[in-house]
Every structure is written in C-alpha cells, then in structure tokens.
Amino acid sequence: MIQELSYVGVASPHVDNWRSYGPGLLGAMVKPDGPAGAVRLALDDINHRISIHPGTADEFRYAGWGLANETDLRAYVEQLTERGVDIHWGDADLCREREVAELAWFCDPWGLRHELTWGKAATPNSFQPGRVMRGRFVTGDQGLGHVVFQVPDMNKANEFYADVLGFRLSDRIVNGYFNVRFYHINGRHHSLALAEFPGHVGFNHLMLEYENMDDLGRAIDLLERHDTEIMQSLGRHTNDLMTSIYITTPSSFQIELGHGGLVVDDLSWVARTYNKPSYWGHRFSSAARTRAPGILNPIE
Ligand SMILES: [Fe+2]
Known part of the structure; x- marks a missing residue:
C-alpha cells in the first residue's frame, strides 16, 4: 500500500x-x-x-x-x-x-x-528551478524518482521487500555481472531496485527524471563546472527505457539523470528477465572503475 x-x-x-x-x-x-x-x-x-x-x-x-x-x-x-x-x-x-x-x-x-x-506538505506554485530548465522534473503520481540499494542476499531481500512490504516486481536483469530486481508501486517502472552485492549493503543511486530531454543535455554541459564526473555514459536502459547518465555527487552515492522512462500498468504487467541493462551506452567511465559504487558498507 x-x-x-x-x-x-x-x-x-x-x-x-x-x-x-x-x-x-x-x-x-x-x-x-x-x-x-x-x-x-x-x-x-x-x-x-x-x-x-x-x-x-x-x-x-x-x-x-x-x-x-x-x-x-x-x-x-x-x-x-x-x-x-x-x-x-x-x-x-x-x-x-x-x-x-x-x-x-x-x-x-x-x-x-x-x-x-x-500528508507531506506542499506549497502550490512555489517551485522555481535552480537553473534554466525547459520543463520540470517528472514527479506527481510517480513520486520523487527511484532509489537503488545494494543488498548482500537477493532471496532474503526479495522476501522482505516483495513478500512483506508489497513492492511489485517489474523485472529482473540477470547475467554474470548483474543480479538486479526492479519494483514498482505506481506507474513509474521502478521506484526501488535491489542489486545483489555479496557481503555489503549500500545506497547506489537516486534517479531523477526530467520531462524534457534538453534539461538532461544541459546537465551534461554543466558537469565540468560542478566538478562532477560521469560514472556511466549516456545510454538507454532495456527495462524502463530511460535515457540517462550516472554522475557523482558530493556525497559518494550517484545520481542517475534520466528522461523518457516507461510508465507501467500494474493490471497487465508481467515481469520479464533481461540479460543486459542497456540497449546502448551506459559505459563505465575510468572514474567508475576507481570509486566505490555508491555509499557501500561491508556487513559487520
Ligand atoms: Fe536507475
């Protein structure tokens, strides 16, 4: 619920x-x-x-x-x-x-x-973007965006998040490198994803979606000015069809900036298993190879 x-x-x-x-x-x-x-x-x-x-x-x-x-x-x-x-x-x-x-x-x-x-507080007509934007963030009934956590044990995590909490599986990406499950709670393809990372728990990224592709492009133009590195290059995901980049933040976790994410209809949705995360792009940068993938902590 x-x-x-x-x-x-x-x-x-x-x-x-x-x-x-x-x-x-x-x-x-x-x-x-x-x-x-x-x-x-x-x-x-x-x-x-x-x-x-x-x-x-x-x-x-x-x-x-x-x-x-x-x-x-x-x-x-x-x-x-x-x-x-x-x-x-x-x-x-x-x-x-x-x-x-x-x-x-x-x-x-x-x-x-x-x-x-x-009952979260809202102030009508208060939002002013912090820089020039052609559109707004995609929020409303899709919520803020999505969060992705690393968990040490996917079966145990799925039991908790799906069976107990009620997050509904959208799909999985499973291959030699990835074991990731994506869950929806509204029309957004996923508001939560869990990535298996043995021995660790972590916060990998927060995704924010722009209504307008130009606002994603403008963010790419502004990266250098804000000392921000690309962790994964511009690409398009197989499952939620998001066109996005992954960037560093001042606080170790990453932000995925996206545009064009899929909206799902829970009544007819059937979960799939994909063998790769992206149709194209999302290449790991050299920075990504030297940094921890988010705020990642070993399990004590
Ligand atoms: Fe994401």
Missing part, C-alpha cells in the same frame, strides 16, 4: 557543496535549511524531497515512502507488525522536520531505514 517514493535523506561531510550542485547542476530548488544545517532540495511544489544532513561520513539515512492517507498508513503498519516488522512511530518533532502529518519507521534486515508517511 506504499504509493510513492516521497523523499530521501543522507548524511555527509560535504553538505555545503550541495548548495551549488543541487540548483546549479540538477536544477533543484534550495529550501531553508533543516535542523542542524541540513541542506534541503525541492524538485516540485512538495516542500522538500532531498535532505543532506551534516555528518562525519557519507551515510544513507532514510527513504521516505508516501501512503494515500492516515487510514492506509495505520492499516499498513498493522499488517507489517503482524508480519514481524519492528515499527516505531515518529514523534511530533520528527514529523515537523520531515514536513509530514504522520510517520512510522523501520529498518530492513541490513539496517536501511524506511519511513512510512502520509
């Missing part, structure tokens, strides 16, 4: 770099700081979508998932509790910080924190 990816939070020593990277490269809007100097970015009229909290290391903090309303949130929390998920209700301070009406959170089997919410 999760309806959307609503927001994402990380911690990083390089918080201040986001004040130019967010608006100047991505086109996001810088909003007033959160508590303790957290940088907050908006992508639409929702008050904020991305939070970078000051921290001593780059760290994934939370993904926020939106439910339709309070009735759905309570029913879902009850259902997860029955399945043995250890759920904690957020207090008023946490709800105020996230700008949601109510919040409950839990961790996955490897400690990745997920927040279930409803």
